[in-house]
Amino acid sequence: MLDINFIRENLEKVKKAVKDKKLEVDLDKLLKLDGERRKLTTDVDELRAKKNEAAKKKDIEAGKKIKSELNELEKKLHEVEKQWQDLMYQIPNVPVEGVPEGDASNNKILRKEGEPTKFEFTPKDHVELGEILDIIDIPRAAKVSGTRFGYLKNEGVLLEFALVQLAIETLRKEKFIPIIPPALLKKEITDGLGYWHGKIDDEHTANENYYYLPTDNLYLIGTGEHVIVSMHSDEVLDEKELPKKYVAFSPCFRREAGSYGQDTKGIFRVHQFDKVEMVAFVKPEDDETERGKMLSIAEDLMKRLGLPYQVVQLASGDLSFPGAETKDIETWIPSQGKFRETHSISTTTDFQARRLNIKYEIPPVFSNGSIASQPLKGYVHILNGTCFAIGRMIIAILENFQREDGSVKIPEVLQKYTGFSEITPKK
């Protein structure tokens, strides 16, 4: 959610953000409603003051009269507030300075690291490799769970755990708190995150991107970010503990509705995968620095694995609803002959913090040396970034490090965790 005062003062900027993200929100109506809301608030306050006075005097007659007037006015206020909030929740975050304008075709490649892997033989894709190495079983997953699922087996499992250990060990050194979160979250929490955007859900509508359990009114998380960011909702964080950073290991569930034709082969796009995710709560002035750190941590891991990748800055129209800036890491996928998204590092600025009510105390010393009697409060900025989307990392490792006989070399940095240096065909 944006600050209504910000919207008032930056109307054109907000209108542009709405348009860029291909949304439609009637901002003029919002401003009109806001005027009404403030007028009604004042009126209701005045009437309540009268009510309180009558109650104090035990003036029952006057009280009754005020009560009926107040009922009507409060009803009106509620209606206006509901519409106002409805609209407020439909407004996406505004990009930070420097984000290229336009749709995804304006995404900007910032840099490339490593060369696309070349082979002296015809490389296999991860589906075939997974099968001959006996580490990925898609047909049986289809039988049991349907399309877009997979079983990971044997060395595949050890490879996953190795990636997780490498990630956690690296991030612990960077003061990230390791955490394994719940994989289900309450519906009302989802409103605060901004991915379930659009109207505030009616009783029986659920967002099509995520799995919903109506019997318990819970969603399956789409990413660890959902439950890590919400952890501190309605809290005031101590300025001294910022930046507060978490590294979460969790399953992620995606319905992938509307992606029917895309990435149907293998486990590139699945309904369930595990991910190591970074989340940081930072002071606004540290946003950019911490964002940069997150990206460089993720990049450094890619370099240590020896995977070729490129860094892409998303254009304004390609940003998520709560996102103000996103940089993706795209890893070379030989079977597709393309760099594909494996990481995404974003700031939501204070957008999520505002919805989830996450603040921090600003120490009462001002820059000019004067001291306030009490600490002030401000909204934190919330950053999130992929460390490893494990399924896609396994695909990248299998495909980039395959040999002609179908065996796969394990990156050295992982070998101390896997206990083996290659995976060899079983069939």
Add this chain to the structure above:
RNA sequence: GGAGGCGUGUCCGAGUGGUUUAUGGAAAUGGUUUCGAAAACCAUCGGCCCGAAAGGGCCUCGUAGGUUCGAAUCCUACCGCCUCCGCCA
């Protein structure tokens, strides 16, 4: 899953329909005092609205509704915690 109990501010804790503008402590922050500290004392110590400010008003007792002239207090639903039983890794 069954039965019972509980939820008050940063924390502890009083309050069971009307001098409660939420008693009283503690912690914290600013100040007075001090060579400095401790102690003591004074002030501040939730959110929103109007206002340049001074100030004024409203809301806030887990959350949302309801009853009443008047609700922390009564009613309903939901959320959370505790105890016992059952079940279970």
